Each structure stands twice: as C-alpha cells, then as structure tokens.
Amino acid sequence: MAQFDLIIQGGSVIDGTGAPRRTASVGVKDGCIAAIGELDASQAETIVDATGKIVAPGFVDIHTHYDAQVFWDPSLSPSSFHGVTTIVGGNCGFSVAPLVPEAGDYLMRMLARVEGMPLESLKEGVPWDWTTFADYLDRLDGKLALNAGFLVGHSALRRVVMGDSAVGNEATEEQLAQMVQLLHESLEGGGLGFSSSAAPTHNDGDGKPVPSRSASRRELVALAAAVRDHPGTTLEFLPTVGNFEDEHKDLMAAMSLAANRPLNWNVLGVSSVNLTMTESQLSASDYARERGGIVIALTLPQTMTLRLNLVSGFIFDALPGWSDVIGLPMEERMKAFADPAVREKLDRQANSKEAGVFKFFANWAKMRLDETFAPQNAAYKGRTVGDIAKELGKTPFDTMLDIALADELRTSFMPPSSGDDDETWRLRAEAWRDDRTIIGATDAGAHLDMIDTFAGTTALLKTGVRERGLLDLEEAIHQLTDRPARLYGITERGRLEAGWHADIVVFDEAKVGPGPIHTKNDLPAGAGRLYADADGIEHVFVNGIEIIRGREFTGAAPGRILRSGRDTETVSVPGGGE
Numbered sequence: 262m263a264q265f266d267l268i269i270q271g272g273s274v275i276d277g278t279g280a281p282r283r284t285a286s287v288g289v290k291d292g293c294i295a296a297i298g299e300l301d302a303s304q305a306e307t308i309v310d311a312t313g314k315i316v317a318p319g320f321v322d323i324h325t326h327y328d329a330q331v332f333w334d335p336s337l338s339p340s341s342f343h344g345v346t347t348i349v350g351g352n353c354g355f356s357v358a359p360l361v362p363e364a365g366d367y368l369m370r371m372l373a374r375v376e377g378m379p380l381e382s383l384k385e386g387v388p389w390d391w392t393t394f395a396d397y398l399d400r401l402d403g404k405l406a407l408n409a410g411f412l413v414g415h416s417a418l419r420r421v422v423m424g425d426s427a428v429g430n431e432a433t434e435e436q437l438a439q440m441v442q443l444l445h446e447s448l449e450g451g452g453l454g455f456s457s458s459a460a461p462t463h464n465d466g467d468g469k470p471v472p473s474r475s476a477s478r479r480e481l482v483a484l485a486a487a488v489r490d491h492p493g494t495t496l497e498f499l500p501t502v503g504n505f506e507d508e509h510k511d512l513m514a515a516m517s518l519a520a521n522r523p524l525n526w527n528v529l530g531v532s533s534v535n536l537t538m539t540e541s542q543l544s545a546s547d548y549a550r551e552r553g554g555i556v557i558a559l560t561l562p563q564t565m566t567l568r569l570n571l572v573s574g575f576i577f578d579a580l581p582g583w584s585d586v587i588g589l590p591m592e593e594r595m596k597a598f599a600d601p602a603v604r605e606k607l608d609r610q611a612n613s614k615e616a617g618v619f620k621f622f623a624n625w626a627k628m629r630l631d632e633t634f635a636p637q638n639a640a641y642k643g644r645t646v647g648d649i650a651k652e653l654g655k656t657p658f659d660t661m662l663d664i665a666l667a668d669e670l671r672t673s674f675m676p677p678s679s680g681d682d683d684e685t686w687r688l689r690a691e692a693w694r695d696d697r698t699i700i701g702a703t704d705a706g707a708h709l710d711m712i713d714t715f716a717g718t719t720a721l722l723k724t725g726v727r728e729r730g731l732l733d734l735e736e737a738i739h740q741l742t743d744r745p746a747r748l749y750g751i752t753e754r755g756r757l758e759a760g761w762h763a764d765i766v767v768f769d770e771a772k773v774g775p776g777p778i779h780t781k782n783d784l785p786a787g788a789g790r791l792y793a794d795a796d797g798i799e800h801v802f803v804n805g806i807e808i809i810r811g812r813e814f815t816g817a818a819p820g821r822i823l824r825s826g827r828d829t830e831t832v833s834v835p836g837g838g839e
Contacts, residue, residue: 570671
C-alpha cells in the first residue's frame, strides 16, 4: 500500500508563515499533509510534477457572498479558479438563514438590490425552503468543492423575528430577546459569528434601508454579546461609508469587547488624494486597542473598477433622494427619470453638501459608457458622457439619463477610476503590512454586474508582487492564507504543515494573474455576470482532492462545511474577560 495518496513533487514550497521558499515535495494522505521534504515518488498513488512552480496553501477569502450561489455552482467560481480553497459567506448581515417562508421573497429582492445578484437566478436557482441555520448548512454538506463557513446575518435575524416591521423600526425588548435567542441557536447550529451593516449604500428591494440599518446601538451590542458564548465565532460589521466619527469607533470597540472577539469591517480604500479618510478609518483600530478590543479593516489588493447601472441602482441610491426613485417598479422608475422636474431635483441633490463622499459619483460628464444595449447607443460605447453631451448639445445629466432610458436603464457606466498612481500603490502596500488590516474584501459572489474584485488573489500576485514589487511572494502568500485563517480561528488551514488539511495551490509565478474581464451568461435563468479567468493557476487541491486542473473544474466536491467550534477555535481579545 502506498505511503501517500499524492505527492506534489519538486516545487518551490511557500508554506504561508512568511518563511522563505524552499524546494521540497509535499506528501498527502487521507486529506492531510503527511510530509514535506525529500519524498520517494514511488510511495505515492498520484504524482504531480511542480518543478519550476510555486506550491502554497490554498487562499482564504473571508469576505464573500456565495450564500445563494452554493446551490447552483459547487465550484464557487471564479474564486476556486483563482486559487481560493476556503471562503466565508454571510457577510454584511446578508445571510440567507435563518428563514421563515414569508421572508424568502424579501431576502431575494434584498440580495438582488444590495448585492447585485440577478433576481431571476435567485428565484430559479435557490430552493428557499430551509428554516434554521443548521438546516441551511446541512443542505451543503458534501456538495461543494471549497471549504465554506457562514456568518449569521443581522438582516435575516430581524426579518424572521420582526417581519415587515424589521425595516424602519427599532426592536422592542421582546423582539430583541427573540433575536438574541435565534442568534444563539444559529451559532449553536454552526454559524461562524454575527455580521451586520449600517452602511448607507445598503438598501433593500423596495429602496428602503436594509433591516440592520434600523438597529439601535443597544441591539448591536446585545447581539455581539451573544457571540461570546460560542467557541470559534467572530464579528463582521459595516459601520458607515467614509470618515469614521467617534460614535462609529466606540460602537465597534463596544461590540468587540461585548463579544470578546475581533471585529472586522469592510472596506478600507486607500488613495493618495484622501489620506484623511484612511487615517480616520484606521484610527478605529487604535481606539479599540486602547480599550482592549480588536478592530481590523479589510483592504483591497488592487484598484477597483466600478460599473454602475440604474437597474440595481447600487451606489446611486446612496445619493440624497435617489433611493425613492430607484425603489420604484421599473416602468414607474423610467417615467420618473424621464420627468424634467425629477431630473432637476435628483441632479441638485446629488451635487449637494449632503451627498458627502458620494458626490464623487455625480460627476456625470466623466462617466464612461462600458456597455450599451439599444442600437442607437452602440456608437457611444467607450466614450464619456461629457463628450457625447457636447456632440448632442445637451447637459451631461440629461445625456446620461436619455442613454440609460433607451437601454431600459441597463447601460453600464464607469465612474472615473482613481488609485492607480504610484503614490497610491505605495500607500496601499503600507496598508497591507499594517497589523490593523487584512487583505480581502473581494465581495466574490456579489455585485455581479459591477465590480471585478473577485479576482483579488491573483491580482495581488500579478500587480502587487510581480509587476510593482510591493511585496515579496512569501509575504503576499502569508497575507492571503495564514493571516485571514488565524483571524477567524480556522483550524489547521492556511499553512502547509504536517498534520494540517491539504488545501494546496500550484501556480506559475511568472504568469499568475487575472485574465480580461468579460460577461459570462452562466447563471440560472441565463443571467450574466462579470467574470475573469485565472492565468497561471495550474492545480488547486481541497482536502487532498484536485478540484481545479488548469482552467477546468474536475467536478470533485471535497469541501468541508465549516462549523463554529468544530472547525474553528476561539480568538479572544485582550479586554474581553472570561
């Protein structure tokens, strides 16, 4: 009988700890790493030749929204193709469990609006017939290629307990007690922790603030406190968008201390033109640390390119007064956008002081058309609204809305990009190395028509490491594997170490990176999504089984559903007490 099920032979092993690479073979037996060193190939049932390639731990992505996609895509693409072997979903308060029958339609429409998932795909591809969090997790056992754990979302809890009154109302004492109890049950059933959002960009299918945005400070702290009773749990939260005020810092610190757990928040954007905001946001970690808590910022490994449209309305609906229009049914929405009086009001409000940081998105003239649909708009693709407006003799705002209306609001607009200058990249690298941050925030599985951050792992290895030399490869691998795994207490994953689970990626460091962004129409009901293949990723193994070979999914489903306390260990904070 062979000593090993698999030997990955002769590659440059980067173990995830930050230690220098070394030439070695990795032996796998029964889903775990059995040995690393000079190994006899004759002792293995299967040999993978990794000569000249990097052998590293599979990447760990702690901020995804694959909660619905798990039902139609066992590969959890594109993450698996980009070397990810472990994901965490249920972020931002948007889990799909627990559930009651009357909440399914609301959650579908909320996810379609706030996370950019096609409503037709959610209707066709998801059964929506579970009740408890444990029931939801049980549905996934043995079905996925990746290891996957899920946080318990605040908006789901509120909707189950409060029904329609979850939106726009504070919870009564009785309702809060019921939510706390339901969270206890969900964590006992395997939830990895508690997530919530107070972000002004988060609105539901009716254009109203998602349920969690109506929670009081007391409610948030009480729910965080429930987490401390369950081993291997954590917190995730979106406090706001833009500068942090003292109330945001104090709330996050209080939640961390109440839970006796780290709290991570999304997302720290770094830019050379707005250092004040970066400093303001990072100071939340200092504030918490002084009080014995831990607050960690998720930060991007790349420049984000946005594509916005008036169907989902995401980002636009954060402009003052816009959510009222975005929340209208499509036919009424189009009539409103065609009304000169409504246009004047929307333009004025978007450029008002009240728009705050979102005023950036009201620079209509600099919007570039990424994708159009009506024949009369075809010639506008790739041009700016301002350029087209001059040609047509219209204002930029009228031009933008007229084009969108001709496309039934589907036009894809790209705001002016920022953050690709050398100074921003230097600052970004400083943020990556800061112990107050974790590289992440991919949002994989969400905003399917809007962003390309799902390829963050390979983007970091290509741009941050190979092209710009901002991190060495060992440090980058450490940031993508061991650091997020340790923050969440995910046991025996994130490193190549004897006895640990054999989650492994083999790649060519000279080629690794994301391919071109394109639309792929592979979702249920034929819906499309932005997608990018991965270059240079040659093999991906999960629990010792190959799931990705080149650009092909093998069809294997060796992933483990991560349950708190069984697959995770407790990460406490200094001031959390017993």
